[in-house]
Amino acid sequence: MSQDSENTLKVAQQAFEHFTRGLATGEWQNFLDMLTEDFTFWFPIGKFQGWNQGKERAEEFFQYVTACFHPGITLTSLDRVTSNQTTVVFEFQDEGLLLGQPYQNRVAVSFSVRDDKICSYREYFGSDGKP
Amino acid sequence: MSQDSENTLKVAQQAFEHFTRGLATGEWQNFLDMLTEDFTFWFPIGKFQGWNQGKERAEEFFQYVTACFHPGITLTSLDRVTSNQTTVVFEFQDEGLLLGQPYQNRVAVSFSVRDDKICSYREYFGSDGKP
Numbered sequence: 340m341s342q343d344s345e346n347t348l349k350v351a352q353q354a355f356e357h358f359t360r361g362l363a364t365g366e367w368q369n370f371l372d373m374l375t376e377d378f379t380f381w382f383p384i385g386k387f388q389g390w391n392q393g394k395e396r397a398e399e400f401f402q403y404v405t406a407c408f409h410p411g412i413t414l415t416s417l418d419r420v421t422s423n424q425t426t427v428v429f430e431f432q433d434e435g436l437l438l439g440q441p442y443q444n445r446v447a448v449s450f451s452v453r454d455d456k457i458c459s460y461r462e463y464f465g466s467d468g469k470p
Numbered sequence: 471m472s473q474d475s476e477n478t479l480k481v482a483q484q485a486f487e488h489f490t491r492g493l494a495t496g497e498w499q500n501f502l503d504m505l506t507e508d509f510t511f512w513f514p515i516g517k518f519q520g521w522n523q524g525k526e527r528a529e530e531f532f533q534y535v536t537a538c539f540h541p542g543i544t545l546t547s548l549d550r551v552t553s554n555q556t557t558v559v560f561e562f563q564d565e566g567l568l569l570g571q572p573y574q575n576r577v578a579v580s581f582s583v584r585d586d587k588i589c590s591y592r593e594y595f596g597s598d599g600k601p
Binding site for chain 2 (some may be wrong): 340363382383384388389408417420421422423426427428430443446449461462463464466
């Protein structure tokens, strides 16, 4: 594995830890600190469906996620991690409450890394969120 | 990259070519020939939502896909390929007609490789299929 790939994996793994902690607790600051100013993200459904740009938009999004999934989403299984020189994909399963109703999903998130930051991320759903 | 990883990537790339050709043309035989007998797959929605097991079930599924998306789904962009020793994830965009209505999606498919075959695959959707 080249040095670039190793750094990409290391940065993305750190970001993923902060990401899952954000999902679980609503504390997103550590994750937000790892985003570039021109960060973009793609989300599958709802108010933020599609392409979103900017760190402020990301802050708004993660506050919205925490509001929808109160008191938090638990990562139940990290199934696979794949990578290349610039991108790392995490396949995982999670569960929690979505607006008070039981929620389970299989998710793939794809983080793109630039230097020591995350410059974009895409989220893909493996189910429709129903257990 | 280790020899295992190189073989995994090579096998999965071949399978992905057959997979996208199947989507485009309905000719699935080359892809089916690359599946292990105990092949399993996970699909997000519809009749085959959830976990499915066996090559026969896979044949039934791909016939169903072709029937729903007549005359075929076109891969419009292969965005990223990530891998590890056993798994390769393809992020791509596609479009076509779903039961006659315009359909676009962003998809992540994750192929697990054993020797020269695909032993499992998971599909994740990045949008709800509406353009």
